Amino acid sequence: MGNSEGRGRRRDAARPHHPFILVVVAVVLLAGCSVVEGISPTNSPDAAIDRAGTVNVGDGRDLYLECHGNGSPTVVLVSGLGDSAEVWNTRLDEAGPDTPTVYEDVARFTRVCAYDRPGTGGSRSTEVDQPTTAQISADDVQKLLAASGEKGPFVLAGHSYGGPIIRLFASEHPDDVAGLVLVDALSEDLQAGLTAEQQAVFEQINAPTQPGAESFDFATLVTEMQDSAPVRDIPVIVLTADTPQLTPELVASGQLPAAVDQEFADALWAAQLSAQDLLPAKFTDAVHVTDTRSNHYVQLGNPQLVIDSIHDVVLAVRD
Secondary structure, three states, rough: OOOOOOOOOEEEEOOOOOOOOOOOOOOOOOOOOOOOOOOOOOOOOOOOOEEEEEEEEEOOOOEEEEEEEOOOEEEEEOOOOOHHHHHHOOOOOOOOOOOHHHHHHHHOOEEEEOOOOOOOOOOOOOOOOOOHEEEEEEEHHHHHHHHOHHHHHHHHEOOHHHHHHHHHHHHHHHEEEEEEEEEOOOHHHHHHHOHHHHHHHHHOOOOOOOOOOOOOHHHHHHHHHHHHOOOOOOOOOEEEEOOOOOOOHHHHOOOOOOOOHHHHHHHHHHHHHHHHHHHOOOOOOOOOEEEOOOOOOOOHHOOHHHHHHHHHHHHHHHH
16 A cells, blocks of 8 residues: 555656646647557457547536547546646647647557546536535546446546546545556645745635636645545656746746745745655655656646656556
8 A cells, every 4th residue: 555654766757848836827729640659559358439528427517528549547637727638639839740749649559538627728517616626526537437437447647736636536446546647746745835925825826717717725635635545556657847837037027916926936846846755755656757857737848758657657557
């Protein structure tokens, strides 16, 4: 079983570069094609069918789900705060046409699914009251996978706010989870590195700007994670951004709330790095990748690293 005294193994990875906090960043959604060399799917007895549409999860609610590819284990991609499934099949404006996208390339070596949480940008799922919680979202993952008929156990990859969601799911449904990839995941330990005033600013910059948009209470999330059971002994890779998202240029641009000054940006960056250093020890034997050459959105700044990390966990599960 995983426990808080486990030791993470650090692994550095040199990858292409792109210029952290947990605030949602607007990106242009440009789906595209790419090729993964040397990776082949493991066929299941029955070829899985591609799907893209809503799934009824009860209580008059539908959640949008897309699944493509064939093979086992199925990978489930869980987005960060405010991001729909589309973020996993997105290229940055400055990325070339040959830049891979996580969703499409993972589908080349195993089955992959992504879904829209209610209130995320462009969400195709039934709206719910906000703010929500990571526990509610983890419960939705369970309802969605059960109602969809997708077969586990699953490898889950969670970005930012998606990190606590997949940790809670893995803690509560150990038989349904074969491995985890945490992509610059939000951790309850971030709180320890911020003053009460800084925590308030952190919540301010993560607050929704549109009615009904996804939001959460940080103190509630901290309590949920501190009260959760350890994740059992499974393959885990932790990816940590090594480039701050709150750059001096962005802080000075006037685009952020007035309380976001360079002192706050530096404090948040230090708190995040400290929290990330503690995160691998929450698992039995996690690999910690710190040379990611990306800001908070590693799946956009360095998608190949995320693809490779998912592939490594998939292979570990198959073995």
